[in-house]
Amino acid sequence: MTPTDKIFVALDTAEAEAALALARRLAGLVGGIKLGKQLFTSEGPAGARKLAAPGLKMFLDLKFHDIPATVAGAVTAALKLKPFMLTVHAAGGRAMMQAAAKAATEAGKQRPLVLGVTVLTSLADRELAETGVAGTAADQVLRLARLAKESGLDGVVCSPREAKMLRQALGKDFKLVVPGIRPQWAASDDQKRVMTPKEAVAAGADYLVIGRPITAAEDPADAARRIAAELG
Numbered sequence: 001m002t003p004t005d006k007i008f009v010a011l012d013t014a015e016a017e018a019a020l021a022l023a024r025r026l027a028g029l030v031g032g033i034k035l036g037k038q039l040f041t042s043e044g045p046a047g048a049r050k051l052a053a054p055g056l057k058m059f060l061d062l063k064f065h066d067i068p069a070t071v072a073g074a075v076t077a078a079l080k081l082k083p084f085m086l087t088v089h090a091a092g093g094r095a096m097m098q099a100a101a102k103a104a105t106e107a108g109k110q111r112p113l114v115l116g117v118t119v120l121t122s123l124a125d126r127e128l129a130e131t132g133v134a135g136t137a138a139d140q141v142l143r144l145a146r147l148a149k150e151s152g153l154d155g156v157v158c159s160p161r162e163a164k165m166l167r168q169a170l171g172k173d174f175k176l177v178v179p180g181i182r183p184q185w186a187a188s189d190d191q192k193r194v195m196t197p198k199e200a201v202a203a204g205a206d207y208l209v210i211g212r213p214i215t216a217a218e219d220p221a222d223a224a225r226r227i228a229a230e231l232g
């Protein structure tokens with residue numbers, strides 16, 4: 001895997017045409033795009049299909065969280081978009097994650113990676129305590145990541161701060177997809193548990209999800225090149 005392959009750009013916009021224009025500019029400079037709730041709610045599956053046009057891999061980050069049968073149905077529907085990766089909330093529990101993993105096998109050789117979302121990178125210990133979660137964010141991430149692996153998921157989404165811990169605890173084959181990536185020359189924005197791209201990969205990240213440092217840059221293509229160079 002090249003440094004470029006590790007980079008997935010978060011297209012956090014409600015406009016499919018704007019996202020498509022950016023995806024075209026970044027084709028060949030990043031490994032894929034992350035399509036989240038904002039664009040999917042605005043444009044739906046048709047918008048997602050448009051974004052497949054430049055040939056970039058799709059990370060469908062809709063964070064399914066519901067009863068097992070409903071999540072299984074959502075995963076089955078998502079397979080029509082041929083995503084490379086998709087997400088469910090690990091907090092949905094063992095039966096839900098097992099149902100998601102089983103539904104993904106319907107894609108056969110094109111089966112996407114199914115990832116469990118552990119703790120959002122906008123949450124720190126204090127915010128978790130407000131939701132009733134005892135212990136630290138790291139404790140909760142490890143607890144949910146272990147459950148995700150036991151449930152048959154391929155990996156988890158975690159902050160870069162927990163990547164090293166999870167790599168040591170869950171082995172080399174368990175995929176770690178890491179948002180909260182901020183090059184030293186970029187602002188942290190609303191992310192609280194952040195790390196530079198190079199630090200995150202050294203800690204064990206397989207894929208990096210990077211949004212505003214690329215999408216809000218004056219020259220997104222140049223920003224993507226700079227990040228890939230840092231990883232190289």
